Amino acid sequence: MKIHQLSAEQACASLHSTLDGLSENEAQRRLLEYGPNHVEEIGTEHLAVTFAREFTHFFALILWLAAVLAFIAEWNDPGQGMATLGFAIIGVIVINGAFSFWQEYRAQNAVAALRNLLPPQVKVLRDGAAKRIPAADLVPGDVILLEGGDAIPADCRLLEAFGVRVNIATVTGESLPKARGADSTGESEALHSRNVLLAGTTLVSGEARALVFATGMRSEFGKIAHLTQTAGEAASPLQREIARLSRLLALLSLLLGVVFFATGQFLGLPFWLNFIFAIGIIVANVPEGLLPTVTLALAMAAQRMAKRNALIRHLPAVETLGSTTVICTDKTGTLTLNRMSVKQLFLSEVFCTPAELAQPPHLRAGLLFDTALYCHNLKETRQGGKPALLGDPMEVALVEMARAAIAPRGDFGRVDEIPFDADRKRLSLLYRTPDGVMLYCKGAPETVLPLCSSMEVNGVSQPFGEQHMGRLRQAQEAMAEQGLRVLALAYRRIPPGSARDTWERELTLCGLIGLEDPPRPEVPAAIARCRAAGIKVIMVTGDHPHTAKAIARTIGLAHQPVVIGGTELQRMSPTQLQLALDAPEIIFARVGADQKLRIVQALKQKGEIVAATGDGVNDAPALKAADIGISMGLSGTDVAKESADMILMDDNFGSIVAAIEEGRAVFENIRKFLTYILTSNVPELVPYLAFALFKIPLPLTIVQILAVDLGTDMLPALALGAEKPGADVMEKPPRARSERLLSWPLLLRAYLFLGLLEAAAAMAAFCYVLHDGGWQYGQALDAGAPLYLQATTACLSAIIVMQVANVFLCRHPTESAFRFSLLGNRLLLAGIALEAILILLIVYTPWGNHWFGTSPIGAAVWLFILPFAGTMLALEELRKALVRRMASR
Secondary structure, eight states: OOGGGSOHHHHHHHTTOOTTOBOHHHHHHHHHHHOOSSOOOOOOOOHHHHHHHTTSSHHHHHHHHHHHHHHHHHHHSTTSSHHHHHHHHHHHHHHHHHHHHHHHOOOOOHHHHHHHTSOSEEEEEETTEEEEEEGGGOOTTOEEEEETTOBOOSEEEEEEEEEEEEEOHHHHOOOSOEEOOSSOOOOSOGGGOTTEEOTTOEEEEEEEEEEEEEOGGGSHHHHHHHHHHHSOOOOOHHHHHHHHHHHHHHHHHHHHHHHHHHHHHHHTOOHHHHHHHHHHHHHHHSOTTHHHHHHHHHHHHHHHHHHTTEEESSTTHHHHHHTOOEEEEOSTTTTBOSOOEEEEEEETTEEEOHHHHTSSOOTTTTTHHHHHHHSOOOEEEEETTEEEEESOHHHHHHHHHHHHHOOOOOOOEEEEEEOOOTTTOEEEEEEEETTEEEEEEEEOHHHHGGGEEEEEETTEEEEOOHHHHHHHHHHHHHHHHTTOEEEEEEEEEOOTTOOGGGTTSSEEEEEEEEEEOOBOTTHHHHHHHHHHTTOEEEEEOSSOHHHHHHHHHHTTSOSSOEEEEHHHHHHOOHHHHHHHTTSSSEEEESOOHHHHHHHHHHHHHTTOOEEEEEOSGGGHHHHHHSSEEEEESSSOOHHHHHHOSEEETTOOHHHHHHHHHHHHHHHHHHHHHHHHHHHTHHHHHHHHHHHHHSOOOOSSOHHHHHHIIIIITHHHHHHHHTOOOOTTGGGSOOOOTTOOSSOHHHHIIIIIIIHHHHHHHHHHHHHHHHHHTTOOTTOOOOTTOHHHHHHHHHHHHHHHHHHHHHHHHTTOSSSOGGGSOGGGOHHHHHHHHHHHHHHHHHHHSHHHHHHHTOOOOOHHHHHHHHHHHHHHHHHHHHHHHHHHHHHHO
16 A cells, blocks of 8 residues: 555554654664755766867868868968968857857756755654754655645655645645645545645645655655656757758858869869869858857847846747747646635625625625634735735635725634644634634535524524525535635634534534636736637646636636546547647646646647746646746746746736747748848859859959858848837748748749849959959959959959848848838848948958958949949849739739
8 A cells, every 4th residue: 555545653664663753873874775855966968068069060060171171271372361261260160159059058957946945954853852954864754843834845644734734836736725634545646645745845834743755856846856857858940940951051062162173173273273262162152150140139039028028048949939839838827826816705695796895884794804804824924024924825815805894803812723624624713802702714615514503694693594505505616617716604602611522513604705816817818819820728737627627718718628637648648648639629637747748748749839838846847848938937936947948027928929929020030131141152152153164363252251251241130130020920820840941932032033133243343343454354363463452352342232232122022122111120220330331441441451352442343333232122122023913813
């Protein structure tokens, strides 16, 4: 038999212990055998390995190869600037690696946060005497003493319990404190047993003596910690797409370099000249600024989300949220306020609300308010300098309701108490009042109503009969259907000299009170927007199915949902679970941490992009396994926050919608600046083709290519990444998982249309300067000649001017550039201004001429280039108009 199914004496005997605990010597021996009572950290990848990996992936290896080849070329033919190129490429590798490491790095504080939930000290019985020891020194067989407010240090079996109520929301997700007793139970699972206290939970009220039976990683708490650490983190959709794109472009660059090197050899080019030519082809095709630009764009989107109360801890989560297809949300503290309140009352045989009841005179309430005000075990405390009540949230709600309606009649002295326990399901307190000794009672209706002989009707006591009982039961069922927790309140004047066992007889019923953990007011609108955006929302909670269903209906999450309990889920095979998830409306109730994780994994197996929300320890494994984990910032535990990719700083489920809106814009914005970046690859590549095929001077040097890729293009590309979401972005379904970042239409537009127009302008400017300077085809031209420097400068300047026009064209693939306000994206104007300043510094300053191999050019050259930019603008607008016309047919 399991320990919770044994009697207290049998439970102690099964662990070779006694009701007075272990001896000190035996405890020390067991500590050596079982180890300390704390959460252990499993082996993780060292940061140095993670850092090194960012410099050895395929994309980086291609750049390392290019740098090595540049140094070899410099060694063979010094003075050609190849060493500068080599160092520049290494700089690119370092920048990309640093950004990627920043993007990947997450401090693994989840384990530390778990440890912080366990108390540092605990009162234990050793050698029959009570003493305080570090919680880490607890061992199976120890007997500990607990009182209201204590954190539970290990999994324990109750030996004695007096009015014990436990808040287990952090482990199971159940919102209401649960009564616990010492009697053995027939429950199959210890997790739901009434005589078990779980590590990481809190004793809300009462006193207890308990036997420790599981410590450290063997406790339910430790198992959750293990799930959190081993759940792993799959690459986000954006990370997978960027990795695929990087490999594709790097492989293409390497392939082109090899092909053109072979072509140069076939055409009879000198080996080292051909070698430099091949390096140029590789550098021209590798988008060196892609990874830093993507990372910075994500960081900027994360800043915008932070202004909307969504804090991003893991940058790729920005875009992942935008592609989310399913949200698995916890109920307590996420959809609800995690704060009990009185919603409905049944008094004098009619339903009413607290607001209606609070209107004086309070005849209908009778002594209801007095009963609510005095029948509790709360402690007065101060939080943030203000008075506060500490204890059971239900009792707090009742006292707050009463205080809002009446002033206390006095500080009555408490005489005695008949404590709450799991069998009685009620609490009775005796007070000495001016009217004599009064007993105030509250509890489950099924245990309080049979003790009543009368009831208050409009302030007058009337005999309590079967007809009243029937109406009360109907009222109780009606409130339970709404997901309310129903309590009955009653009172009695105790005659002098009455025996204790007669105190709870002939009570006068005040009425029934229905309490709820109310939904957050913004949640229904957020759920509706998710539905409009094609996002399925699934409630996954540890609470009761009736409560979950009622909340789901209230917030518009579901009307006729399929409800699957934890026991039923446990019996399901993976295939059955995946089929069950096809239901349009589904709720999971009474589920544990491992089951939440299983649901997330099943959804991912179905090809869904899964976001999981939550705030408790029990949510941490699912948060970590999901494509994006979302934790609550105010009510969330440290464990949940450290396991999440995003934290809602205002605990507002509605902030998720705002974050999804920003996330959806990110993917399209990345496509915009990808088009912009790839377009400039063509005018960087064509000069090398012309150099090899037509035997003209090289129109663009490799350092000048890097000036475009890592200099002038960076801020305009970032500005495209900062474009605001479209007005209809939340009215479209999530993008298909198969939709690629780099699509054929994008490639064709960038390479075969915009890129060719820019290449034509660049080559025309180069030839214009050469022709204007008197150069003849076939004539040799020294690399340091002023005319050659001016010609390459004209080629570089033409690319920059064309990219200035291109940044406006890339704001939308089909809409006219003139539809968008210049002031709608101020970063765009800043990017263009910086682009202009950089090219002027490169062209007209001595250091710019020295480092980039340029020479000042006259105004005639700029005037020659400008019509090409206008032509590209006109042709692209014509293409967009044709696309829109075809789409409207």
